[in-house]
Amino acid sequence: MDIKSKNIKELETVCNDIRERILDVVSKNGGHLSSTLGATELIVAMHKVFDSNKDPFIFDVSHQSYAHKLVTGRWDEFESLRTFGGLSGYTKPSESDDDYFVAGHSSTSISLGVGAAKGIALKGETDSRIPVVMIGDGSMTAGMVYEALNELGDRKYPMVIILNDNEMSIAKPIGAISKMLSSAMASPFYQRFKKNTESFVDNFGDGARYMAKRMEESLKLITPGIMFEEMGIDYIGPVDGHDLKSLIETLELAKKLNKPVIVHAQTLKGKGYEIAEGKEEKWHGVGPFDIENGASSKKSSSKSATQIYTESLMHLAKQNEKIVGATAAMPSGTGLSELIEAYPNRFWDVAIAEQHAVTSMAALAKEGFKPFCTIYSTFLQRGYDQVIHDTCLMNLPVVFALDRAGIVGEDGETHQGVFDISYLRAVPNMTLFAPRDEKSFHQAMAFAASYEYPCSLRYPRGSFVETDLPESEEFKLAKSQLLRSSKGDKLFIGYGGGVGRAYETAKLMDEDVSILDLRFVKPLDAEMLRDLSTKHKKWYVFSDSSKAGGVGSAILEFLSDEKIQDVELESFEYADKFITHGNTKLVEESLGILPEQLAKKIKG
Numbered sequence: 001m002d003i004k005s006k007n008i009k010e011l012e013t014v015c016n017d018i019r020e021r022i023l024d025v026v027s028k029n030g031g032h033l034s035s036t037l038g039a040t041e042l043i044v045a046m047h048k049v050f051d052s053n054k055d056p057f058i059f060d061v062s063h064q065s066y067a068h069k070l071v072t073g074r075w076d077e078f079e080s081l082r083t084f085g086g087l088s089g090y091t092k093p094s095e096s097d098d099d100y101f102v103a104g105h106s107s108t109s110i111s112l113g114v115g116a117a118k119g120i121a122l123k124g125e126t127d128s129r130i131p132v133v134m135i136g137d138g139s140m141t142a143g144m145v146y147e148a149l150n151e152l153g154d155r156k157y158p159m160v161i162i163l164n165d166n167e168m169s170i171a172k173p174i175g176a177i178s179k180m181l182s183s184a185m186a187s188p189f190y191q192r193f194k195k196n197t198e199s200f201v202d203n204f205g206d207g208a209r210y211m212a213k214r215m216e217e218s219l220k221l222i223t224p225g226i227m228f229e230e231m232g233i234d235y236i237g238p239v240d241g242h243d244l245k246s247l248i249e250t251l252e253l254a255k256k257l258n259k260p261v262i263v264h265a266q267t268l269k270g271k272g273y274e275i276a277e278g279k280e281e282k283w284h285g286v287g288p289f290d291i292e293n294g295a296s297s298k299k300s301s302s303k304s305a306t307q308i309y310t311e312s313l314m315h316l317a318k319q320n321e322k323i324v325g326a327t328a329a330m331p332s333g334t335g336l337s338e339l340i341e342a343y344p345n346r347f348w349d350v351a352i353a354e355q356h357a358v359t360s361m362a363a364l365a366k367e368g369f370k371p372f373c374t375i376y377s378t379f380l381q382r383g384y385d386q387v388i389h390d391t392c393l394m395n396l397p398v399v400f401a402l403d404r405a406g407i408v409g410e411d412g413e414t415h416q417g418v419f420d421i422s423y424l425r426a427v428p429n430m431t432l433f434a435p436r437d438e439k440s441f442h443q444a445m446a447f448a449a450s451y452e453y454p455c456s457l458r459y460p461r462g463s464f465v466e467t468d469l470p471e472s473e474e475f476k477l478a479k480s481q482l483l484r485s486s487k488g489d490k491l492f493i494g495y496g497g498g499v500g501r502a503y504e505t506a507k508l509m510d511e512d513v514s515i516l517d518l519r520f521v522k523p524l525d526a527e528m529l530r531d532l533s534t535k536h537k538k539w540y541v542f543s544d545s546s547k548a549g550g551v552g553s554a555i556l557e558f559l560s561d562e563k564i565q566d567v568e569l570e571s572f573e574y575a576d577k578f579i580t581h582g583n584t585k586l587v588e589e590s591l592g593i594l595p596e597q598l599a600k601k602i603k604g
């Protein structure tokens with residue numbers, strides 16, 4: 001779409017059309033609604049002033065970048081947003097040259113900008129290219145941002161950073177940085193006050209204007225800009241993030257400065273769709289909904305794993321006041337919001353700060369508490385060294401409750417929760433286990449609550465597969481549970497959500513198979529596995545995890561250590577490649593791991 005040649009009026013029409021298109025498609029496909037609506041003018045202004053064919057356009061998380069996709073040749077294709085084989089909900093260079101970098105995990109954008117700026121400088125292209133970054137106020141709370149600003153403020157690479165401040169993360173923003181950004185001086189009141197003073201002072205000539213300027217200078221000491229200015233980065237703002245004219249003028253000015261500058265834009269999350277405007281967490285990421293009244297079109301009947309986690313933790317927290325916990329800016333996604341509300345001095349949202357979440361929970365464990373560090377599998381990757389260095393090396397009793405373990409669906413490559421078994425199993429002192437249904441979840445949580453060492457349990461996005469397998473037994477360290485015993489040669493070993501897949505696949509076999517719920521992948525139930533190796537020579541592993549270093553790997557290591565050589569093992573875990581976005585069933589089908597596909601494979 002040609003943005004450059006359009007005047008303000010025409011661009012305002014473009015913004016209306018963009019909003020309409022986003023609402024139409026997201027109401028059908030689901031996706032990120034309020035972030036994308038709120039960023040519309042900012043993105044149109046970016047394309048008016050900069051050129052995504054040559055300037056690196058870098059969106060932090062990039063969940064807010066739908067308008068960018070719409071104005072860079074993907075208007076028609078936008079119908080396919082977040083569907084299998086369709087457009088990603090995040091920037092993806094393989095999808096378009098206008099997408100500079102993959103994103104999905106927050107707070108990487110300024111580091112990307114600094115790296116790009118170094119490359120541009122080294123290639124002598126600073127007179128024709130400049131990185132332009134968009135980062136939200138929530139994403140400003142992660143430490144990585146300050147690593148980047150620290151260097152940028154010193155080395156002064158030309159770069160324009162648009163701080164899209166809608167005073168919301170997914171939930172209400174947490175912490176001092178958010179407070180500073182929305183400090184009194186950044187408020188609309190201050191803006192009006194400043195404008196009125198300027199026009200009032202104009203009537204009294206230069207002397208008064210000078211005095212007003214001095215006063216504003218001293219007031220500037222308490223504007224959000226002070227932190228950035230002190231770091232050597234120019235600060236402009238706050239500006240109205242929906243006023244195209246002033247935005248374009250401001251970005252033109254920022255670009256001409258030819259140095260690092262932050263443009264602090266104030267926006268309204270959900271702008272343009274009244275039902276979603278403002279501080280409504282639920283409009284951040286939505287499923288399909290009715291545009292007329294905002295009612296969601298999909299009602300799931302069965303209880304989600306997250307709901308079970310919340311119920312279980314509430315029960316345990318009531319019984320034991322030593323139980324505490326943290327989420328990194330995902331209170332409702334992890335189900336911790338109810339605990340935060342019930343026990344505000346024991347459960348915390350620490351903002352987008354997974355490293356800080358892990359290490360601060362480790363210190364709480366040192367103080368004799370029982371922390372439940374509740375983080376999506378994919379986002380714990382951000383705090384991996386803190387798991388090793390601050391938790392396991394100290395052998396502290398922190399529970400890592402990993403939600404969204406396995407394929408998560410429409411969020412795709414950046415969000416799949418598939419690596420946690422591989423990356424945690426290698427860490428000494430770490431114990432890994434997984435529930436397979438509601439009852440076993442409560443038992444696993446009871447075990448976790450009393451376990452005195454580091455441990456991690458994982459559970460899927462959505463709900464467990466219902467089975468008529470025998471009830472789960474109490475969790476005991478390294479104890480698995482044989483759910484079905486057959487005389488045949490085949491043993492299906494399920495782990496966590498994988499037990500449901502093993503069960504569904506067994507139903508399609510034309511022979512009886514034994515089914516084992518492994519429950520612990522570290523340490524393994526050596527006694528059970530030894531015994532089963534005498535009865536079954538063909539073992540099949542079902543787990544929602546990467547094959548490399550996963551459950552199958554653990555069992556193969558066991559068989560090798562035990563010198564058991566007459567068992568053949570095949571793991572149906574995920575192959576060694578990133579897993580695309582889309583409806584989970586369709587993604588699983590593309591991987592050949594639907595029960596009907598596995599049954600055919602095993603029979604074949």
Ligand SMILES: Cc1ncc(C[n+]2csc(CCOP(=O)(O)OP(=O)(O)O)c2C)c(N)n1
Pocket residue numbers: 035061063064104105106135136137138139140164166168169170269284328329330352354379382
């Ligand atoms: C490392 C990491 N942790 C958590 C998330 C989940 N997450 C996605 S967007 C978001 C909030 C971002 O808030 P903000 O930057 O203000 O963007 P807005 O949606 O308000 O425009 C969070 C916590 C993530 N993507 N990456």
Ligand SMILES: CC(=O)[C@@H](O)[C@H](O)COP(=O)(O)O
Pocket residue numbers: 061063104170284285333404408411461
């Ligand atoms: C953009 C982002 O990272 C989050 O909004 C994420 O999409 C939430 O995932 P769930 O929908 O599984 O809670």
Ligand SMILES: [Mg+2]
Pocket residue numbers: 136137138164165166167168169
């Ligand atoms: Mg925000």
